[in-house]
Amino acid sequence: MNIIFILSPLIFLYRIIRKKEDIFRFKEKICFFSRKKNKGNTVWFHGASVGEILSIVPLIEKLEKNKKINQILVTTNTLSSSKILKKLKLSKTIHQFFPIDTNYHSKKFLNYWKPSAVFFIDSEIWPNMLTNIKKKEISLVLLNARITKKTYARWKKFPSLAKNLFNKFDACYVADIKSKIRLKKLGAKKIINIGNLKFTQTKINTHDLNKKLKKKLLSRKIWCASSTHDLEEKFCAIAHKILKKKYKNLLTIIIPRHINRVKNIKAELEQYDLKVCRHDSNDRINEDTDIYIVNSYGETKSFYKICKTVFLGGSLIQHGGQNPLEPAIYGCKTLHGPNIWNFKEIYSLLHKNKISKKIKNSREIAKEINNIFNNKNNSQKLKSKIIRLGETILNKTLKEINLFITKNEF
Numbered sequence: 001m002n003i004i005f006i007l008s009p010l011i012f013l014y015r016i017i018r019k020k021e022d023i024f025r026f027k028e029k030i031c032f033f034s035r036k037k038n039k040g041n042t043v044w045f046h047g048a049s050v051g052e053i054l055s056i057v058p059l060i061e062k063l064e065k066n067k068k069i070n071q072i073l074v075t076t077n078t079l080s081s082s083k084i085l086k087k088l089k090l091s092k093t094i095h096q097f098f099p100i101d102t103n104y105h106s107k108k109f110l111n112y113w114k115p116s117a118v119f120f121i122d123s124e125i126w127p128n129m130l131t132n133i134k135k136k137e138i139s140l141v142l143l144n145a146r147i148t149k150k151t152y153a154r155w156k157k158f159p160s161l162a163k164n165l166f167n168k169f170d171a172c173y174v175a176d177i178k179s180k181i182r183l184k185k186l187g188a189k190k191i192i193n194i195g196n197l198k199f200t201q202t203k204i205n206t207h208d209l210n211k212k213l214k215k216k217l218l219s220r221k222i223w224c225a226s227s228t229h230d231l232e233e234k235f236c237a238i239a240h241k242i243l244k245k246k247y248k249n250l251l252t253i254i255i256p257r258h259i260n261r262v263k264n265i266k267a268e269l270e271q272y273d274l275k276v277c278r279h280d281s282n283d284r285i286n287e288d289t290d291i292y293i294v295n296s297y298g299e300t301k302s303f304y305k306i307c308k309t310v311f312l313g314g315s316l317i318q319h320g321g322q323n324p325l326e327p328a329i330y331g332c333k334t335l336h337g338p339n340i341w342n343f344k345e346i347y348s349l350l351h352k353n354k355i356s357k358k359i360k361n362s363r364e365i366a367k368e369i370n371n372i373f374n375n376k377n378n379s380q381k382l383k384s385k386i387i388r389l390g391e392t393i394l395n396k397t398l399k400e401i402n403l404f405i406t407k408n409e410f
Contacts, residue, residue, distance in 0.1 A: 008100060042071040043073070043115060045072070045119045053076055059197065059200070063398075120141070134168045142166075144173065156186075171400070172191045197397060201329060214306060222250075226313065226327065228256050229257055229319055231317055234268065235361065236311065241274075244290070252292070255293075266293060279292065311335040312334050317339065320341045323343055334350065338360060
């Protein structure tokens with residue numbers, strides 16, 4: 001980490017050029033803070049990126065009403081996650097970028113913010129920060145913990161280090177049974193399976209499309225390919241061409257996992273003689289528009305609301321899939337490839353309720369979308385079930401973490 005700090009000027013410059021860093025705020029990563037600490041009780045949440053942060057938004061909304069909390073600090077590593085939080089406009093909650101994990105920077109960060117309780121989300125493990133948190137005797141919790149097979153295999157190569165670090169958490173609240181088993185083997189102590197926080201939903205409505213755009217989209221036969229990775233857009237393009245033979249007014253919406261790829265995606269799709277329109281541009285959807293690319297952050301749910309057929313990416317390539325809960329919550333029928341090992345338990349629930357279907361290639365995507373177009377989508381029951389489950393998980397999690405917040409309040 002010290003070597004990374006020495007190289008950080010070059011790393012920051014490269015990332016700023018690639019538009020992966022905020023040109024004004026990247027200094028937060030070396031502890032030049034852009035926000036002030038409020039007097040009183042500060043509670044700190046840290047998650048890597050968009051998915052982790054969205055999973056705790058409903059929890060933060062509840063904590064905002066807690067009069068014993070003066071400030072909620074949320075840190076992340078990515079630019080996209082900071083943009084999501086900015087849109088939410090929460091009153092007590094502020095965002096800063098997580099510092100480079102050197103001993104010096106982690107101490108400086110803690111001395112400035114003085115959190116009373118710290119909640120790391122998913123599988124965020126930073127050795128210097130964890131060590132210095134425990135030296136200050138601050139409560140430390142791993143929230144919505146998810147240890148994948150790949151992550152577990154990496155930690156098993158360093159058993160002593162793993163035990164030393166995971167043992168520092170006062171409690172680990174896991175998202176699934178397999179994570180509980182793996183965490184126990186890695187040396188964590190108090191492990192409780194409450195359930196996956198990604199079943200929960202924010203009460204803030206930030207997911208409505210522009211009325212004119214919504215009207216245009218609903219006048220077409222639409223389906224959505226979401227969280228797509230490199231090569232998967234090619235599968236979608238071929239599926240579109242197959243479906244277009246039957247549905248002349250077909251429009252395919254593509255929401256790539258990483259929007260910095262949009263320029264390359266557009267060029268690739270145009271090679272298939274497809275008319276491509278970008279969401280965040282001066283382009284206009286015309287009658288001959290084939291593909292609509294969403295190249296902005298935080299609007300995925302807006303499209304799930306109106307598009308009830310979704311192919312979820314990261315599953316036709318060796319990535320392990322993306323979380324299918326979000327489209328399921330909005331009543332979408334979800335198609336996915338065979339590579340979904342990161343979310344096996346969730347997909348198992350969806351399969352049982354016939355709300356998701358495995359496909360292997362473009363022809364199968366086209367076939368299943370055609371079937372969905374011609375059949376009623378009976379997903380309302382599952383949608384209600386997921387909402388009820390999410391509320392239970394949220395309330396149980398809130399009850400548990402309040403024990404750590406009140407224990408250390410100033």
